[in-house]
Amino acid sequence: MFDLNNKNHRIGFIGAGVVGTSLALALNQFGYNVGFIFSRSIKSSEIFAKLIPGCNVVLSCDAISEVSDIVFITTPDDEIQNVASNTKWRSKQLVVHCSGASSLDILDHPKKQGAQVGSLHPLQAFASFEDGLLSIPGTTFAIEGNEFVRNYLTSLTTDIQGKVIYLNSQDKVLYHLTGVMMGGMLSTLAASVSDLWRLFGYDRDQGINALSKMIIQVGVNLRELGIPDAIAGPYARGDVGTVKKHLTELLNRSPELLSFYCEMALIGLPYAFEKGNLSRKKFDEIQDLLLSFKFKGDSK
Ligand SMILES: NC(=O)c1ccc[n+]([C@@H]2O[C@H](COP(=O)([O-])OP(=O)(O)OC[C@H]3O[C@@H](n4cnc5c(N)ncnc54)[C@H](OP(=O)(O)O)[C@@H]3O)[C@@H](O)[C@H]2O)c1
Structure with a gap:
């Protein structure tokens, strides 16, 4: 149906948000023909079209479908089915x-x-199209589809310098929640610990400024040393006294974070043990300590 080496297929986007715009810019940069955009608001469509030479704004999903060989639906998740169900599609088309x-x-x-269907999910946190575009090289993209679709999307992803994994439908949610726990929840953790800086005289912006440097290094350590070698912290070193100080301080000054600290340290202990820095005795001692503090903050 499609020639995998042919970049001249007409590509259309429905949804001019951060992911759609970043992906379209990357495709355009690597010689793909991003020709059409339709978004809910004409303003978003016009901004998208201005960024991509030769891209035209069209006024409906049907119009995109009519003129595009490949259509990326990059609306919010809750809108995808609605858009897909209310558009007239054709065979010899990929959605x-x-x-x-x-x-x-x-x-x-x-x-x-009669259309071919697939999904292409970038495992990345997109907040703006400028940073989104820069983040694409090296990002892993999860592909779902039949063999033809997988081959086409693999070739497209490789062209824009992404990495590829393949997923079955039943594993999609589990895969996705790993990204949310790594990205979304990491940012929530960063927000809550940055707020603690207010308790010693600095604001949360100063907190995140200092702490985000650590997040970057932790990412580097994880990539370069792997698991368990990159696992660090007093519980990984077997510093029982320091763990106890942390727990007492949280209980007194920020009890709402106490059970979270305990839970994360309890999950981390087996990795610390695997790393080889922790004796069985220290492991048990820290585990008992964490379990004894875990619910103490709830009643505060
Ligand atoms: N953000 C991320 O980090 C991320 C990462 C990986 C995958 N994704 C996935 O990428 C997809 C897009 O997410 P996003 O973050 O780019 O969302 P977004 O920035 O909110 O953009 C969604 C765009 O879709 C447009 N839209 C909404 N309803 C529409 C409709 N019925 N018809 C046409 N256009 C419509 C919006 O319209 P207007 O601007 O025109 O009003 C907006 O421009 C989602 O499936 C999401 O799960 C997101």
């Missing part, structure tokens, strides 16, 4: 969504109309 949590069942309508 792709970029949701990590949804499978291909939400593209049933295009499939019934």
Whole structure:
């Protein structure tokens, strides 16, 4: 149906948000023909089209479908099925969504109309198209689809310097929550510990400024040393006294974070043990300490 080496297929986007714009810019940069955009608001469509030479704004999903060989639906997850179901599709056309949590069942309508369907999920946190574009090289993209679709999306992802993994429908949610726990929840953790800086006279911006440097280094350590060698912290070193000081301080000054600290340290202990820095005795001692403090903050 498609020649995998041909970059001249006409590509259309439905949804001019951060992911759509970043992906379209990357495709354009690597010679793909991003020709059409339709978004809910004309303003978003116009901004998108201005960024991509030769891209035209069209006024409906049907119009995108009519003129595009490949259509990326980059609306919020909750809108994908709605968009897919209310658009007239064709055979010899590929329809792709970029949701990590949804499978291909939400593209049933295009499939019934003869289109090929797939999903391409970048495992990355997109906040702006400028940073989004810069983050694409080296980012892992999860692909779902039949063999033809997988081959095409693999070639496209490799062209924009992404890495590829393949997923089955039943593993999509588990895969997606790893990204949310790594990205979204890490940023929530960063927000809550940055707020603690207010308790010793600095504001949260100063906190995140200092702490985000650590996040970057932790990322580097994890990539370069792997697990368990990159696992660090007083519980990983067997510093029982320091762990006890932390728990007492949290109980007194920020009890709402106490059970979280305990839970994370309890999850981390087996990795610290695997690393070989922790004796069985220290492991048990720290585990008992954490378990004894875990619920103490709840009543405060
Ligand atoms: N953000 C991330 O970090 C990330 C990472 C990986 C995957 N994803 C996935 O990428 C997809 C897009 O997410 P996003 O973060 O780019 O969202 P976003 O920035 O909120 O952009 C969504 C865009 O879709 C447009 N839109 C909404 N409803 C529409 C409709 N019915 N018809 C046409 N356009 C519509 C919006 O419209 P207007 O601007 O025109 O009003 C907006 O421009 C989602 O499936 C998400 O799960 C996101």
